[in-house]
Amino acid sequence: MEKRNRTRGRRVLFGLKEELCRLLVEESADGVCVLTGGRVEYCNAAFLNLMGLKAEEIEAAGEGIIWRDLPPVGRERVEDWRRYQSEARNPLPSGALRFVSKAGRSLALNLNAVRGKKERTIILARDITELYNCHLRLQEQEKILAGMIDEASTPVFVVQDGRIRFANKVVFEVFGYHPEELIGTGIDLYLMEEEKGRILQLYEERLTQKPIKKRWEMGLKHKNGHRVDVEIEVNLVSYDGVPAEIVIMHDITARKEMEIFQARALAKIRAAFGATIRVLNNLVEAKDPYTGGHQKRVADLSRTIATEMKLSAEQVDGLRLAAEIHDIGKIIVPSEILSKPGVISESEWGLVKNHVKVGYELLKDIEFPWPVAEIIYQHHERLNGSGYPRGLKGEQIIIEARILAVADVVEAMSSHRPYREAHSLEETMAEIEKNKGILYDEKVAEVCLALFRKKGYNFSFNRR
Ligand SMILES: [Fe+2]
Numbered sequence: 001m002e003k004r005n006r007t008r009g010r011r012v013l014f015g016l017k018e019e020l021c022r023l024l025v026e027e028s029a030d031g032v033c034v035l036t037g038g039r040v041e042y043c044n045a046a047f048l049n050l051m052g053l054k055a056e057e058i059e060a061a062g063e064g065i066i067w068r069d070l071p072p073v074g075r076e077r078v079e080d081w082r083r084y085q086s087e088a089r090n091p092l093p094s095g096a097l098r099f100v101s102k103a104g105r106s107l108a109l110n111l112n113a114v115r116g117k118k119e120r121t122i123i124l125a126r127d128i129t130e131l132y133n134c135h136l137r138l139q140e141q142e143k144i145l146a147g148m149i150d151e152a153s154t155p156v157f158v159v160q161d162g163r164i165r166f167a168n169k170v171v172f173e174v175f176g177y178h179p180e181e182l183i184g185t186g187i188d189l190y191l192m193e194e195e196k197g198r199i200l201q202l203y204e205e206r207l208t209q210k211p212i213k214k215r216w217e218m219g220l221k222h223k224n225g226h227r228v229d230v231e232i233e234v235n236l237v238s239y240d241g242v243p244a245e246i247v248i249m250h251d252i253t254a255r256k257e258m259e260i261f262q263a264r265a266l267a268k269i270r271a272a273f274g275a276t277i278r279v280l281n282n283l284v285e286a287k288d289p290y291t292g293g294h295q296k297r298v299a300d301l302s303r304t305i306a307t308e309m310k311l312s313a314e315q316v317d318g319l320r321l322a323a324e325i326h327d328i329g330k331i332i333v334p335s336e337i338l339s340k341p342g343v344i345s346e347s348e349w350g351l352v353k354n355h356v357k358v359g360y361e362l363l364k365d366i367e368f369p370w371p372v373a374e375i376i377y378q379h380h381e382r383l384n385g386s387g388y389p390r391g392l393k394g395e396q397i398i399i400e401a402r403i404l405a406v407a408d409v410v411e412a413m414s415s416h417r418p419y420r421e422a423h424s425l426e427e428t429m430a431e432i433e434k435n436k437g438i439l440y441d442e443k444v445a446e447v448c449l450a451l452f453r454k455k456g457y458n459f460s461f462n463r464r
Contacts, residue, residue: 031125052101108132160244176223192219299323301407318370319400329355402441
């Protein structure tokens with residue numbers, strides 16, 4: 001009884017396996033085909049679909065109906081299968097093959113074949129057309145990209161672990177090396193000695209993923225030893241599956257040379273301006289000895305205040321030069337008025353006040369790189385609008401003129417004039433303190449007070 005039950009159980013199991021197997025094969029999304037002795041013994045629906053064939057066509061035909069239009073590599077594969085079959089070897093060669101379905105659709109199938117019993121060849125076919133086409137497109141794009149990089153007019157490198165893995169053709173024109181000479185060599189070999197430390201440190205920081213700028217300027221060694229100035233742009237990429245940097249270089253040697261040329265030209269222009277200023281200063285001094293020395297001292301104090309206030313180097317330069325000639329307009333004021341020991345008349349005072357307008361008119365058409373004429377025009381304006389000639393207020397007065405105004409008052413009060421004695425430092429500072437934020441810019445006044453009271457600034461260096 002027990003034996004009979006066991007036999008019956010085996011039959012049920014066998015029947016179940018057969019049914020499962022049939023279901024799996026028939027419903028499979030992958031094609032299944034069985035070949036026997038050159039004929040097609042079985043094809044599932046998926047295989048017929050892939051090949052664009054009908055069941056009756058398969059029944060009537062030999063296996064040639066499947067292998068028609070195969071490319072040479074496919075024919076070789078089928079021959080290999082036959083050979084393996086005859087040599088009783090397993091598994092049979094597998095892999096992707098291109099097919100053309102009966103409807104003319106181009107397919108890529110991944111074929112796995114095994115040798116079955118009774119000289120059967122069982123083929124499992126998976127449609128990988130989409131994947132294969134993607135792969136082909138990717139390969140084509142890579143080829144185009146590689147061509148573009150190789151033919152690019154600017155040097156492109158791939159650097160991995162500090163060594164050059166790729167360089168395009170144009171590197172020869174820029175650095176004198178053929179790409180194959182560079183491959184495998186360390187980047188440090190091509191850095192200028194004086195920049196090696198800085199660049200290698202940047203490289204290390206980049207590897208630690210620190211946020212650093214993408215574009216660097218640096219000097220590299222040409223094969224003949226001379227320096228090539230370049231600007232590089234670095235981007236992280238994956239090269240052969242390993243992180244690397246793609247480095248795009250721009251030769252900026254010509255730009256650098258132009259910058260040096262421009263800097264020299266600018267220095268010459270500045271020197272010429274300086275000489276012009278000195279001539280103008282001497283001109284005023286010849287007419288009014290008080291004004292000449294006054295301007296030099298005011299220029300020094302203005303520069304010192306502006307530097308303390310962290311104005312740009314450009315602004316400091318412009319202010320210093322403007323201050324050196326800020327009373328240039330006094331050349332139209334008769335010497336006897338400038339040196340008059342007593343009180344001057346209303347009309348004489350009008351003439352003196354007009355020096356700011358005259359100074360502006362004299363200089364306004366000269367193309368200084370700084371607003372020299374405007375600084376001079378505004379140096380007697382006061383924060384509350386009580387100044388002259390236009391009664392400008394607050395920030396209507398440019399910062400250079402607000403500084404010059406304070407320096408001018410401080411120097412004038414601490415100097416002897418034909419019509420009065422010099423004020424003491426305390427009296428002068430008291431005037432600035434009293435009127436800071438009223439007549440004088442508050443910040444400028446505070447910086448000036450600190451200079452004299454805490455930092456030991458004085459005019460003695462230039463006092464005659
Ligand atoms: Fe003045």
